[in-house]
Amino acid sequence: MNMRTLTADQQARWAIDGYLHLEGVFDHQEVAHLSKAIDYVRTQPGWEPMSGMLPRGHYGWVEKCVDQDLSGFMDRRDILPYDQAFVDLMDRPEVFDLIVDIMGPNILFSMSQAIVRPSTQEFPGYTHTDGGEALREIRVTETSRPLAMKALYLLSDVTEEDAGAFTVYPGSHFRPFPKDRNPPLDPRSPGCVQLMGKAGDCFLFPHAIWHGPAPNYSGKARKTLLYNYCQLFIRAYDFGALPTNLLENMSPRQRRLMGDLGHNWRPGDYFYVPEDQEEIITGRAA
Ligand SMILES: O=C(O)CCC(=O)C(=O)O
Numbered sequence: 001m002n003m004r005t006l007t008a009d010q011q012a013r014w015a016i017d018g019y020l021h022l023e024g025v026f027d028h029q030e031v032a033h034l035s036k037a038i039d040y041v042r043t044q045p046g047w048e049p050m051s052g053m054l055p056r057g058h059y060g061w062v063e064k065c066v067d068q069d070l071s072g073f074m075d076r077r078d079i080l081p082y083d084q085a086f087v088d089l090m091d092r093p094e095v096f097d098l099i100v101d102i103m104g105p106n107i108l109f110s111m112s113q114a115i116v117r118p119s120t121q122e123f124p125g126y127t128h129t130d131g132g133e134a135l136r137e138i139r140v141t142e143t144s145r146p147l148a149m150k151a152l153y154l155l156s157d158v159t160e161e162d163a164g165a166f167t168v169y170p171g172s173h174f175r176p177f178p179k180d181r182n183p184p185l186d187p188r189s190p191g192c193v194q195l196m197g198k199a200g201d202c203f204l205f206p207h208a209i210w211h212g213p214a215p216n217y218s219g220k221a222r223k224t225l226l227y228n229y230c231q232l233f234i235r236a237y238d239f240g241a242l243p244t245n246l247l248e249n250m251s252p253r254q255r256r257l258m259g260d261l262g263h264n265w266r267p268g269d270y271f272y273v274p275e276d277q278e279e280i281i282t283g284r285a286a
Pocket residue numbers: 115117130150165166211212213224226
């Protein structure tokens with residue numbers, strides 16, 4: 001099976017700017033389905049940040065989202081169990097093929113997330129790298145594969161400034177960033193770009209680029225899905241042990257992406273990959 005690869009133009013953009021914009025990955029129907037699935041997630045138990053109760057970056061179990069208004073804030077992690085469409089999105093070819101081209105085949109699916117950013121004057125946006133305190137200190141060179149990267153799917157149109165856009169500091173994945181500046185650099189500081197896009201578009205970016213959500217003063221909520229991939233020897237964010245309940249309904253490739261190597265754990269696993277790793281990830285094993 002031939003997988004898609006980056007075009008020469010995409011390779012240059014990835015190497016220089018540090019992100020890619022893929023237009024029209026979902027059609028209207030899919031956007032509507034995924035958007036409804038997010039509304040459903042809001043009513044269900046799951047993992048959410050617990051402001052003031054848990055440290056930054058940690059998620060706790062809630063019975064449902066605190067805000068039941070469909071346009072209110074929600075940040076839900078580990079969304080695969082809520083809808084088969086969320087599982088299928090793990091290796092959707094138009095996007096996944098490019099991720100494999102960028103990262104190579106020895107990868108793990110490490111996080112799924114649904115975020116709703118309401119229109120509000122209260123939230124100024126923020127800028128960060130992904131992966132916590134240690135990963136923030138690591139920038140790989142332009143000839144290296146990334147340690148981790150994300151696909152961000154827009155489920156709302158973002159076609160004007162300060163409407164909850166995904167923002168990036170282009171090229172910041174290769175440079176020291178003035179992260180201790182006071183006040184901190186944010187989505188409205190010079191050098192930051194608010195990326196416009198339509199519902200159904202996708203942005204790809206590595207963990208090391210400085211990025212984050214812009215404020216949303218648009219009058220309407222902005223919905224996104226985020227899917228994170230890392231090298232196989234890195235840990236997943238969303239589960240400490242294999243989520244065996246999910247594996248049953250997954251394809252061999254999806255199971256491998258979850259970290260199911262096909263045998264019980266033994267020393268060396270994840271660093272030295274199974275012999276069929278490339279076949280499984282490229283779909284040639286099916
Ligand atoms: O767009 C958002 O709401 C947050 C996206 C982001 O910064 C991230 O996934 O790290």
